[in-house]
Structures are given as structure tokens and as C-alpha cells.
Amino acid sequence: MILIVDDNQENIYSLKKLLELHKFVVDSALSGEEALKKVLKNSYSLIILDVQMPDMDGFEVAEAISGYSKSKDIPILFLSAVNTEKKFITKGFQSGGVDYVTKPFDPDLLLLKVKSFYKISEQNRQLSAMDKFLREEIEFRKKAENELQERVEELKSILESMPQMAFTTKPDGNIEFVNNHWAMYSDDNTAFPTTEGITVTDCMKMAIQTQKQFIQEVRIKVLNGDDYRFHVLYLTPVKKEDHLIKWVGIFTDIHEQKMASQILENKVEERTQELKHINRKLQESNSELQQFAFVASHDLQEPLRKIQVFSNMVMEKYPPPQSEGKRFLEKIISSADRMRKLITDLLDYSRPPDKDLFQETDLNAVVNEVLVDLELKVKAKNAIVDVGPIPRAVVIPGQIKQVFQNLISNALKFSKEETFPEISIRAERVDSKSLAASPTRDGDYLRITLRDNGIGFQQHYADKVFEIFQRLNQKDSYEGTGIGLAIVKKTIDRHNGLISVTSEENVGTKFTIVLPLRPIEISGA
Structure with missing residues (x-):
């Protein structure tokens, strides 16, 4: 203008x-x-x-x-x-x-x-x-160079203070600076230490090729010695505006950890071999247990059957002249029958698990089969059994059937006189393996509750009812071997589940079971 x-x-x-x-x-x-x-x-x-x-x-x-x-x-x-x-x-x-x-x-x-x-x-x-622009640009470049130099000096100071061996290189991998630990492994500040296997130069080339941080385990030779020590080499690029200006390298000594790890690995291998040997012994023991079960189920029960048969024959063909003799024979027959049941329950309790028996099962059908088997007892007691829908689950059908059979039988057995037994079975999916888990439509676990209105028991006995041979009532008043609930507990444990019981005298008892719905590994016997 x-x-x-x-x-x-x-x-x-x-x-x-x-x-x-x-x-x-x-x-x-x-x-x-x-x-x-x-x-x-x-x-x-x-x-x-x-x-x-x-x-x-x-x-x-x-x-x-x-x-x-x-x-x-x-x-x-x-x-x-x-x-x-x-x-x-x-x-x-x-x-x-x-x-x-x-x-x-x-x-x-x-x-x-x-x-x-x-x-x-x-x-x-x-x-x-x-x-004016050139003067400002010159000032800016001078300031940037001064800042860069300050950062370089700061980086050198940091590297000198580190307990590890550290160095910097130019973008092409040529050494610029080494800290005081370098002298332990090299007498040349421009040459990398001697290594066994992969060299530091090889690592540097691979890092330059990727332009990213490179991490490699190396063994470097101690200067004036024959020992090689394990180190982890970290090569980190230093960039400014996406332009590579240098590399920072750090050797971290892991020799002691490596030696300890190798010792631990050797011990783990030794322990693994021991466990394999123990496992073979356990398999042999399980095989022997199965053989014992076979012998017990046939040979041990055979004398009991003869005692029962011949006692019944004596009762029928040679009735004792005195009522007391008849009572003694009845006790012999009752004791033999109780011994047979005891042997059967012991075999069920000690039977080794078999994961091949796991299969997807309709639990409603299992409960119906149990009720058919117990039909006479249910009618004799005038019991009311109310069963709600139960989702399908991956279980061992025979063992789960025995669980329901034992629990329902107990509810019928321990009912109150002059009161019709009422048994309720309900099921729902829950979100976790917990007795108090929240119900959810897509839960991975199944919670089953079985309630009755029987004689119940004091709650402080709740932990004892699942122990083998544990009975809270006189055997003369209620028949049983004291093994049924122990079998139930062991079966639920084998299914990787939970079971608990709450009870109140003369009010009733509630059993709560939590089972996974998906296939699982069988837990130990």
C-alpha cells in the first residue's frame, strides 16, 4: 500500500x-x-x-x-x-x-x-x-540441539548410575557410549562383549531391521576368565518425530536366576518321575481294590446268603418250641441282612471313580426312576413327593441316581409318626459354584434343594452326618448302616460339586447340592 x-x-x-x-x-x-x-x-x-x-x-x-x-x-x-x-x-x-x-x-x-x-x-x-524467519529457525535449532545435548547427558548419567551394563549406539549400531560396568566384559569401548551362540551384533542387526524394541537372552564371557554368564539384552530405539536417533542397550544379569531355574526344573522333573511312579502304584492299588470289590460282592456275601437261607428254612420247617428261640433266629436273619447291606454300602463307598461314565443326563428321568424303585415305601408312608423341572447335566447317571435314592430314602425313613411325609425337590441354574450363588438363566452350575418335614436334628450335628458310620439315631429305631450320606458326599465331591444340610428338630431337613453343568475332570477317590 x-x-x-x-x-x-x-x-x-x-x-x-x-x-x-x-x-x-x-x-x-x-x-x-x-x-x-x-x-x-x-x-x-x-x-x-x-x-x-x-x-x-x-x-x-x-x-x-x-x-x-x-x-x-x-x-x-x-x-x-x-x-x-x-x-x-x-x-x-x-x-x-x-x-x-x-x-x-x-x-x-x-x-x-x-x-x-x-x-x-x-x-x-x-x-x-x-x-527474521532464519534467525528464529537458527535460535530454535540451537535450543533443540541444547535440549538434545542435555537429554544425552542426562541419559548418560542415568546409564552410569544403573547397576546393569548399559550402552548407546548410533542408528547404524556403532557404539557411542558405555557405562562403567562395560569393563567387566570388554576392554574395548567400541566392541561388544564376546558371547556364546548368538552375538550382540546379530541382535543389533535384527533390532535395526524391525526398528522396534528387541529382547534376547545371551551368554556373555567375563573378561579375563572362561566363564559365560546369562544376561537378557534389551535394545530400545530412541526416536524423535518418528526418526531414529540412537539405540539404548541394557544387559541384565540373570545368571543366578537361570541356575536356580535349572535346578528347579531338575527337581520338578525328578518329582514328576516320582509322581508317575506313585500314579502307577495308585493304578495298581485301584486294580487291587476292584478285585477286592469283586471278591467282596460275591465271596463275602455268599456265606451271608446261606445264613439267611438256612435260618429261614429252620424257621419254616423246624419252628422253635419257644418264642425266645424264634426271636433269636429273627435276630440272626436281621443281622445277616444288615451285614449284607453294610458290605454293599462299603463297596459303593470304596468303588474307584471312572470318568468315562460321565454323560449328559436327564435328571428328571433319574428322579422318576428312583421314585419307581421306592414306590412301595412311598405308598406305605402315604408320602407326597413334589418334583420340579431339573435341567440336564453332565454326570455319572448311576451315582447321581444313588444320591437321590439315598436322600429320598432318608426323608421317608426319618419321617414323624402320625404325619404324612412331604418331600420337595427343586432345581435352578446359578452363576457360580456357591451354595448362595445368584440364580441366572444361563448359569454354568445347577443348584438342587431337597426338603422334608421329618424328625430333623440339631444343626450343630450338620458336619457329622456326612461322616462314614455316623448315626444320630438309635439303630433299633431306624434301620440303616450309617454310610448312605457319606456315599452322597463322596459322589458330589467326585462331580466337583458342593453339598450342605440345614435341619431343625421336629421341623424338617433341607439338603442343598451345587453341581457343574459342563463336563469336568473327576476328582480323587
Whole structure:
């Protein structure tokens, strides 16, 4: 933009039109004071200044403009029709003008001067801007280099203070700096320590190829010795604006841990072999147990069957003359029957688990089979058995059937006199293996509750009812071997489940069972 300063409005108008015809942007001022104010506010590439003006003449205005740092480089073209003598022209140049044109002037010549000075001013402005930019860029680079150097020194200080052997390299992998631990493994600060197997140079090449952190276990040789120690080498890239500037390497000594780990692995291997040997012995023991079960189920029960048969024959063919003899024979028959049941329950309790028997099972069908088997007892007691829907589960059908059979039989057996037994069986899916788990439609566990209104027992006996041969009632009052609930507990344990009981005397008993629905590994016998 060009500023025209003249106290004559007509002169400003004619000159402004001439310049605007040649695409110049023009501003104007009618006095020196107005011109100075505009120079402080705006940026001009050329000032055309009239010499003869009231209050402040052109020379005074030019000297004032040259004194401002913002406007000192603006070229000033003096224009005068009165002061045409040499001394005025000289004063114009001394005041800071770049040319002095007298009126009347040639418009074409004036335009050439204006274009030249305007172009020179714009070039000077661009050069000044470029100079400023370059100076700022130089300062920025100096500051960045100083910060980088400070970081490098800080990094070196950190690496020196580390208990591990550490170093830095250039982007190509050549060593720049090593800390004081380097001397333990190398006498050359520009060469990597000697290794067994993969070399540090190989690791460096692989890291450079990926441009990412590289971690490798290496064995490096102790200087002036024959020992190699295990270390973990960490190679970490240091980047600035995604540009790799160096690598930081750290050797962490893991020799003691490695040796301890190898010793532990050897011990684990030894223990594994011992466990395999024990497992073989256990399999042999299970095989012997199965053989014993076979013998017990046939050979041991055979004498009992004969005792029962011959006692019944004596009762039928040779009835004792006295009632006391009959009572003794009845006790023999009852004891033999109880011994047979005891042997059968013991075999069930000691039978080894077999995970191949696990299968998806309709538990509703299992409960119905149990009720069919116990139909006579249920009718004899006038019992009411209410069974709700039970989801399918992966179980050992025979063992789960025995669980329901024992629990329902107990509920029928331990019912109150002159009270019809009421047995309720309910099931729901739950979210975890917990007796108090929350019900959920898609739970992975099944919770079954069996309630009765029988004689119950005091709650502090709850932990004892699952112990083998444990009875809370006189055997003369209630038949049984004291093994039924122990078998139930062992079966639920084999299914990786939970079982608990709550009871109150003369009110009733509730058994709660939690079983996983999905296939499981059988727990120990």
C-alpha cells in the first residue's frame, strides 16, 4: 500500500487516481500529524510526501518517520512545486528520502519511479521477513540441539548410575557410549562383549531391521576368565518425530536366576518321575481294590446268603418250641441282612471313580426312576413327593441316581409318626459354584434343594452326618448302616460339586447340592 501526504485535496485526488489506474492500493493524509498516526497503525511500501505543508513540512515528517523502528525502512519520495532549489533537494535526501521530484512532473516517469521503489520496498520487506524467519529457525535449532545435548547427558548419567551394563549406539549400531560396568566384559569401548551362540551384533542387526524394541537372552564371557554368564539384552530405539536417533542397550544379569531355574526344573522333573511312579502304584492299588470289590460282592456275601437261607428254612420247617428261640433266629436273619447291606454300602463307598461314565443326563428321568424303585415305601408312608423341572447335566447317571435314592430314602425313613411325609425337590441354574450363588438363566452350575418335614436334628450335628458310620439315631429305631450320606458326599465331591444340610428338630431337613453343568475332570477317590 502507498501513502500520499499532501495538504491539497486536489493533488491527492489526481495522484491517487493515477496510481489506482495501475492497480496500486493507495491511502492518503492531509497533514504531517495525520500521516505519522497512519504510519504507526498501518504498513506501507512507499510514501509520496509533499514538502510544503503547514505546521509540519515534508522534511520534518520524513525525519520523524525515519526515527520509528517500524517505518524507518519505508522509501520516501518527495514531491514539490516550490522548493526546487538544490539545497532543498539535498535536504530531502538528508531527511531520509530516496528521490526528489519537482512539479510539474512527467506521469510516466513518476510511475516508473513509484514501481521501482515499490518493488524494492517489497523485496526488502520479504528479505526482512526471511531474515527474521532464519534467525528464529537458527535460535530454535540451537535450543533443540541444547535440549538434545542435555537429554544425552542426562541419559548418560542415568546409564552410569544403573547397576546393569548399559550402552548407546548410533542408528547404524556403532557404539557411542558405555557405562562403567562395560569393563567387566570388554576392554574395548567400541566392541561388544564376546558371547556364546548368538552375538550382540546379530541382535543389533535384527533390532535395526524391525526398528522396534528387541529382547534376547545371551551368554556373555567375563573378561579375563572362561566363564559365560546369562544376561537378557534389551535394545530400545530412541526416536524423535518418528526418526531414529540412537539405540539404548541394557544387559541384565540373570545368571543366578537361570541356575536356580535349572535346578528347579531338575527337581520338578525328578518329582514328576516320582509322581508317575506313585500314579502307577495308585493304578495298581485301584486294580487291587476292584478285585477286592469283586471278591467282596460275591465271596463275602455268599456265606451271608446261606445264613439267611438256612435260618429261614429252620424257621419254616423246624419252628422253635419257644418264642425266645424264634426271636433269636429273627435276630440272626436281621443281622445277616444288615451285614449284607453294610458290605454293599462299603463297596459303593470304596468303588474307584471312572470318568468315562460321565454323560449328559436327564435328571428328571433319574428322579422318576428312583421314585419307581421306592414306590412301595412311598405308598406305605402315604408320602407326597413334589418334583420340579431339573435341567440336564453332565454326570455319572448311576451315582447321581444313588444320591437321590439315598436322600429320598432318608426323608421317608426319618419321617414323624402320625404325619404324612412331604418331600420337595427343586432345581435352578446359578452363576457360580456357591451354595448362595445368584440364580441366572444361563448359569454354568445347577443348584438342587431337597426338603422334608421329618424328625430333623440339631444343626450343630450338620458336619457329622456326612461322616462314614455316623448315626444320630438309635439303630433299633431306624434301620440303616450309617454310610448312605457319606456315599452322597463322596459322589458330589467326585462331580466337583458342593453339598450342605440345614435341619431343625421336629421341623424338617433341607439338603442343598451345587453341581457343574459342563463336563469336568473327576476328582480323587
